[in-house]
Amino acid sequence: MCCRRRQDLLMRCAVLGSPIAHSLSPAMHRAAYAELGLDWTYDAVAVEEHELPLFLRSLGDDVRGLSVTAPLKRAAAQEAHQRSEHVELLGVANTLVVDDGMLSAHNTDVTGALAAMQERGLLSGIRTARILGAGATATSMAYALSTHGLSRLELVVRDPARARETQQVAERRGVEVVVRGIDEPLTETVDLLISTVPEDVAGARSRELTAAARAVFDIVYDPWPTTLLAAAAESGLPTVSGLDLLAHQAALQVELMTGSTVDPQILLNAAMGELATR
Incomplete structure (x- = not known):
């Protein structure tokens, strides 16, 4: 034995x-x-x-x-x-x-995110994206999108200095990156919104956020369903969930x-x- x-x-x-x-x-x-x-x-x-x-x-x-x-x-x-x-x-x-x-x-966040988006039919045609947050998960999401044709990324954060690592990862992949404060108005509609921030941050602006996106990917799953996902579904937008x-x-x-x-x-x-x- x-x-x-x-x-x-x-x-x-x-x-x-x-x-x-x-x-x-x-x-x-x-x-x-x-x-x-x-x-x-x-x-x-x-x-x-x-x-x-x-x-x-x-x-x-x-x-x-x-x-x-x-x-x-x-x-x-x-x-x-x-x-x-x-x-x-x-x-x-x-x-x-x-x-x-x-x-x-x-x-496995990178490959897992791509598989989840592929499963929901959202992987093709994503040229512009907005990511709420710029922590470790946001970095993985930015990189994942950059491998499938992303050309422009907007990072929405509380502290712009904390976005540096995520910004650099995307820029090394040839993606144009704009960093905005969490309270700044949304002036453009993007192909995909990804939220990596807690419910109390994204949920309060769910209507505004979904109105400026063609699809929504909410990494958060607590509480379930999130206010952001519910607003996206109500608006008829394609969604990918944290689950x-x-x-x-x-x-x-x-x-x-x-x-x-x-x-x-x-x-x-x-x-x-x-x-x-x-």
Whole structure:
């Protein structure tokens, strides 16, 4: 019994972030393990950014993978021993895979977002976009769009200085970038609006925001549905939800951690089921 497969062992995985109690990742990953017949565990662990280095150094041999959410995505990229191409380009990671004590960092937000948009028929024809927020997730979204023909991007932020990293990523891809304050009026209609900011920020301006967009992608899923998505649907706009992204990026995480594929729809169903209990 010297060579048991990893899939046959009881392995531990988790999602890290703060706050983390609202996360749907445990429900989705557990559903994936059930589908794959894996006796693995997946938990939610509250970790602040300054706690991450010590937390990662204290991992046991039974830990296989970690999903990473705010505010840890940039710090996770820095802590890894190896980085995927997307992580190297963006400095943002949402996945850490543990192998013989080595941490490899991956970004499934980029590919997951593209898959979610493709599934909803929104991937082609996006030439102009407006992103609310400029944090780690916004950086991934800007890069994803830049790989599919984006020519002009408007970043709407509280503090223009915080948009610098996202702006640079897009500009390196040849995208024209304009940075605007969160309270500035919207003067142009864009092909796609992406919101990465909390409900209390986007929801208050939902009518104005949807009136200046031809499609809406709201990364936020708490509360569900968001005011922004509801306003978009009421206006007849095509939409992509944070749950769509969550399911696709989680399916890619499951594959990285287990070596097996799972249908994102199974994860989406698990997330919706969990939301129904809240």
